[in-house]
Amino acid sequence: MLKKIDFDQGLNNINLIKTSHASQKAAAEGIVLLKNENGVLPLKSGTKISVFGRSQLDYNTGGTxxxxxxxxxxxxxxxxxxxxxxKIKVNEELAAVYEEWIKNNPISTGLGVWAARPHFQKEMTVTSEIAAKAAEHSETALIIIGRTAGEEQDNFNGEGSYRLTQQEHLMLKNVTDVFDKTVVLLNTSNIIDMKWVDEYDIDSVLYIWQGGQEGGEAVADILCGDKCPSGRLTDTIANNYTxxxxxxxxxxxEENLYREDIYVGYRYFETFAKDRVKYPFGFGLSYTDFKITCADFRIENDIVKFETAVKNVGKVSGKEVVQVYFTPPEGKINKPKIQLAAFYKTKTLLPGESHKKTVSFPMSRxxxxxxxxxxxADNRFCYCLEKGEYKVLIxxxxxxxxxxxxSFKLNETKIVKKCVSALAPHQKFTCMKGKPGGGYDYVNVPQREYDIRKxxxxxxxxxVELTIDKGYKLADVKNGKVSMDKxxxxxxxxxxxxxxRGEGMGSKRVRPGTGCAFGGVSSRLLDFGIPVAAGTDGPSGLRFDNGDAASLVPIGTMLACTWNTPLVREVYKCIGGEMLANDIDLLLGPGMNIHRNPLxxxxxxxxxxDPYISGxxxxxxxNGLSDKGVMGTLKHLAxxxxxxxxxxxxxxxxxxxxxxxxLKGLEYALEYSKPTAIMTSYNPLNGQWCGSNYDLTTTIIRNEFGYSGVIMTDWWAxxxxxxxxxxxxxxxxxxxRSGTDIYMVVNDPEHNSGKDNTIRAIxxxxxxxxxxxxxxxxxxxxxxxLPCMERESIVQRGRGALSRIKKKLIWWKC
Structure with a gap:
């Protein structure tokens, strides 16, 4: 099938084809196969399939x-x-029924209100008659269940969100009653309740997530065996929401007490509630089998090292994810029983082929x-390796x-890092703590004991002493002719x-449709050679409010489920190419908040x-964005x-x-990359709003983590x-005063339209x-x-005289 697109999109079309290819690859590797019985998948040559669910056409590409x-x-x-x-044949009679029904029942967009698209779209009723008729034409049923989620509205523990609707249950019942083979695809943004898997005769279940604009192609590749599933869960799926x-x-x-404390996700389930897990962290099936062996374990200069070998012992080509965990001694500090320490994904291994790799990680982890x-007493506010036996599990x-x-043993407790107490709560509450021999109690949380004002x-x-204008330009600083202080x-x-002050949204100083402009947002600043930088929303692609198009890549959860960091870097390198083509300097992403709750x-x-895989x-x-000379913004902290x-x-x-x-994920991100932009979150943390939280931005992020870049607020914080x-x-x-640098955003920074108190406070x-x-x-x-430093006509561009170059592209996509 040849798809031909003729469009006039200006500078933002140059790298779309590269992004398309990387996106499809990532979407395929992020699909997680949870169940596959009776050899249903991959679909065999000649298989006739009937496809149920509106998401077969109204595919959920991403969140709102x-x-x-x-x-x-x-x-x-x-x-x-x-x-x-x-190799397969679709039941076109059923497909035509869905096409007509969808035509008469279009999706709800939430009346055009920002981020108001419903979690669940109306579904066609699949009667027993419809299912039986479809079964006459095909032996395999494919059921697609769709959900979306997004900004400013959480999911809820009810039908049409976390739980299936009665209509979806009816579809599952009527289809499984008459089909010998049933495959269920979850086209969702979040994990959902999974009890229904055991209620019906279902052979295969896959989380296909939301794979961006190429998601459907990736799904077809996996189902037909053109690609072997290699996605693994990055969250624990529990039996029940509760x-x-x-x-x-x-x-x-008003307030959420984080009483589970450090016991988030598998840290809780593997320590206290193993029997409450439906699918464990890191789980995912393949069409082939792998054997992992390890050897030569050693510790060199406080670095844990060992050799691994992965052999494909199955019958088809595929990739495996090697996951490295550790179990610490029980000790005096309460700890989860198991934690992720490292991982890697193999290359594609042919049947019988092996892949060898040396794995290492610091003991401090x-x-x-x-x-x-x-x-x-001297170890308070320190990271410690307690004495006792540590096990490394691969x-x-x-x-x-x-x-x-x-395993290895430490004979003495070792101090890894001394810290200054920071972000301690001043409010009394209790949190979870394990009991010797199993189970947990709730104990009082240590309170803040220092004076933050002092x-x-x-x-x-x-x-820096103020001087007259000496003619220095910012380029002189870059070229080493003058110091930043001067x-x-x-x-x-x-x-x-x-x-x-940042300017936005839709600033005329930068490319139309972007989220913000910052830097040279006044005539005087421009005269000092301070360029105007443009930032736009991410992380799944470039969001332009003026309707201009860009690539939409898989959602963050799906990218993480690839467990393939080089591939994620490749995807963002492609996004970086699109940013350059659109005169965008800063992507407002990636997001890296912890999945504390599935809703x-x-x-x-x-x-x-998990903070390690997040970081x-x-x-x-x-790193992918940096490969193209642009930058991302780690958000939303914390x-x-x-x-x-x-x-x-x-x-x-x-x-x-x-x-x-x-904050551990941020610490890991700073270890593995060199970001120069961070965004705080809207919420107060222990009573102090994050955009003005000194302990967050200065004590920990800057002083302890060593970060020296920009920290900005979220929009209208x-x-x-x-x-x-x-x-x-x-x-x-x-x-x-907290150490946050830019307020995002106001309409007119030059004339203080936001009426901020900076000058009055001075x-x-x-x-x-x-x-x-x-x-x-x-x-x-x-x-x-940033690229804005080198763009031509900085002053002219900053004063709103941007002249867009229009280009035409005929793009063929098979």
Missing amino acids: GSGGSVNVLYVADILNSLRKKL DYPSSENFGSK MSSFDDSGHTG GKNVRDPEFCTF RIEDNLPDR FIGQLTIEDLACLV CGRNFEYYSE VMAGAAI ANNQETKRKRVNSVVSERAVREIY SMNEIGSHVATKENTAAML GSGDLTLGELQKAAKNICGLLIN
Whole structure:
């Protein structure tokens, strides 16, 4: 089938074909096969199939809101992708029924309201007569269940969201009653209730997630055996929603107590509730079999190393994911029984072929944060490796019965890293703690014992003396002709206050349709050679509000389920190419919040319940963008784990859980890549809104993690004074004092349309010149390394005289 597209899209079409190929590859590798009995998959040559469910044509490509609402030129749906497979035959009579029904029952878009598309679309009723007639023409049924989710609305534990509707149950019953073979595909953004798998006679189940514009092609490749399933779960699927430890403390409009503490996802289930798991973390089936062997375990300079070999012992080609876990000694610090330490994905292995690789990871990855001095008073607020036996387990998922196992013993407790206490709660609450011999209690969480105001006052940055305009341009800093301090010294307080404001949405200073402009957002700033940078929404592609098209890649969860970091890097390198072609400097993604609860509306943007895989995947995305000279923005930090009342709901979390779960992914991303932009979240964390949270942005991210780039707020965020329950959009002084650099966004930065208090706070002494100048230096340091620094006619472009070059492309896609 030849698809021909003729369009006039301007600069944003150059790299679409490359992105298309990478996207299809990633979508195929992210599909997770959970069940496959009776040899139903892959579909054999000559198989006749009947396809049920509207998602066969109305394929869910991605979530809603800023993270997924990309304008695409086409969508490869499932039905038409299957029609192109010559080895199988689609029941066209049933397909025609669906095509006519869908024509008369179009999808609901939520009346065009932002991010209001329903979780569930009306489904055609599959009567027993329809199912029986279809069974006369084919022996295999394919049922597709669709869901979506997105920004500003969480899923709910009910029919049409987390649970199946009665209509979907009826479809499953009527189809499985008459078909010998049934395959169910879950075209969803989040994991859903899976009890129905055991209620009906279903042979195969796959999470096909939301694969972007190429998702249907990837599904057809997997079903027909052109690709072998190699996706693995990055979340635990529990028997019931109430089995998730966060279920009792999720969805509040005012405050959520993170009482499960460090026991998120498999850390909880594998420690306390193994019997409540339907599908374990890391699980996924293949069309072939693999044997993993390990040897030569050693520790060199505090690095754990060993050799692995993976052999394809099955009959078809495929890839395997090697997952490395560790179990720590019980010790004095409460710990999960098992944690992920490393992983890799093999190349495609032919039957009988082997792949060898040396695996290594630092011993420090097995450490625990001692927030109470359990291992000794001097060890409080340290990461410790407790004495005792550590086991390293190498296998195919967190419960592999054939783990390769090594062990080593530490005779003394070892301090890995000393920290300053930060982000500790001031509110009393209890959290989960394991009991010796099994089970858990709830114990009091350690409270904040330091004065955050004094911490800030004792660490104020030095000011740069203000000078007259000496003619220095930002390019002089880049070229080493003048220091950043001398350049910044030329800027007046008014200039500096303008520089820390972002402009958007739809700024005329940059490419139309983008999310923000920042940098040279005034005439004076432009005269200093400060360019205007453009940022646009991600992470699943470039979102343009003016309707321009771009590529839509698989959702974050699906990319993580590939367990293939080089492939994720390739996908984002392609997105980086599209950014360059569109004069976009900064992608507002990737998102890397933890999947604390399966109902979070934006889980699709994020990667996993595990911080290690989250951080590694985010790092791969940043590296891919960096390969093209552009940059991404790691977001939303921190403990932003629900959409309900996201701008005010307080996340109350222990310091240990913040460090080991909710910021650990960022720490890993900084280890594996060099990001220069981070976005804070809307919510307060332990009472302090994240856009003005000094411990978050300065004490930990900058001072402890060593990050030196820009930190921005989320769009139209609010900030509060320490100890105040009132947060406002105007309080940029609190933002700057915390170490956050840019307020996103206002309509007119040059004339302070947002009426922020930066200049007033300088005058009153509530903000120092040094704090404001530090933010300016961070912003200019980012701009120097973005493409905007080299674009022609910076001044003209910044003053709104952008002339778009129109191009035409005839694009053939088979």
